[in-house]
Amino acid sequence: QVQLQQWGAGLLKPSETLSLTCGVYGGSFRDYYWSWIRQPPGKGLEWIGKINHSGSTNYNPSLKSRVTISVDTSKNQFSLKLTSVTAADTAVYYCARSPLQTDWLDPWGQGTLVTVSS
């Protein structure tokens, strides 16, 4: 049973860079895409982007200029970096898995609350 466990800094100041990592345990890393999704407090879900084991990415155009998703296949991990954060980036960030040929998301990581405040 695959499990996704995520970690990273939870409190940032405006203009800093958000950095989160998601580890994949108990399943194949090569046979899936790996996504990041965020959810502002009390609001809906926003897809950020995805990556596969070879580093092929797809980003949401609304965030593309500030987002980098990378992969470390030696550790079965993938990471999110979001530059120049503002209060609008305050959200719970989730990692999730999707099959190679489609984009429904399962399972999800436990979520990490990232707060941007001066």
Add this chain to the structure above:
Amino acid sequence: AIQLTQSPSSLSASVGDRVTITCRASQDISSALAWYQQKPGKAPKLMIYDASSLQSGVPSRFSGSVSGTDFSLTISSLQPADFATYYCQQFNTYPITFGQGTRLEIK
């Protein structure tokens, strides 16, 4: 980006009720739609994929259907564990987008 509009935004129902939540896509997405259940403080859980396929382990009282660009999630007989917020998601066209959510509350 494709917009997904869920209705209603919130719904009060009783244990044993049959409820239906609708998700309308702004353009044709074929059957590329999933439904998720989210409880407070938890990650979303996949319930239905490809519009009508039941995810493994999800109770059979959940079902999904599609008619054109209108998608529905039906719970045949509400159980206490079903009270949560439900989101639809389209994966036909990038960027992937979600509906705004439907909060299902106990009456």
